[in-house]
Amino acid sequence: MTFSASYVLPAAFSLAAFFSASPALAVTQMTVQEAARPSAYSHLFGTPADAKMATRTIELRGQNVVRVSSGETVAFSSGTRIGAWNFTPRADNTTVALSELLPAMPGGAQVYVLIERSPIYSGN
Structure with a gap:
């Protein structure tokens, strides 16, 4: 054919x-x-959480960098507002702007969250 x-x-x-x-x-x-849109990539770093489930609360007082553990659930407070985030376990250290995760959080515009590498991926 x-x-x-x-x-x-x-x-x-x-x-x-x-x-x-x-x-x-x-x-x-x-x-x-x-x-x-704000928080278009926030799902790469975890999910919003209930503040009651947080292992600790970080009060935002003008600091530029906040360190969290990979897999940790952390509550962030600023004035009367509180928001929590459950961080996904990660194979590497990374940073993300808090305004990317919790855009409505006052005082979070200049704060970066340093997510430490998860011990799950350490190879030990």
């Missing part, structure tokens, strides 16, 4: 029209809009 150019050429144009259609543009715009 052989294909003639009369079948191949129109099929190529049909595929080109399919791939250049506007739905691909809509998907790209939606991804950019989601990335522009």
Whole structure:
């Protein structure tokens, strides 16, 4: 069975029209809009938690860096507001802005959370 150019050429144009259609543009715009939202990547660092489940509470008093253990649940307080975060166990040390995790937390705009490496991944 052989294909003639009369079948191949129109099929190529049909595929080109399919791939250049506007739905691909809509998907790209939606991804950019989601990335522009505050806390778009917060799920990579854990999940919000109930303050009652926190192992400790850190009061925000103008410090720039707060250290937490990987896998720890920590409550952050600022004035009358309190918010908690359950940090995911991580294989490496990393930092994240507190405003990325808890955007409504007052006093958390300039605070970075240093998440220490989990002992699970230490190899010992």
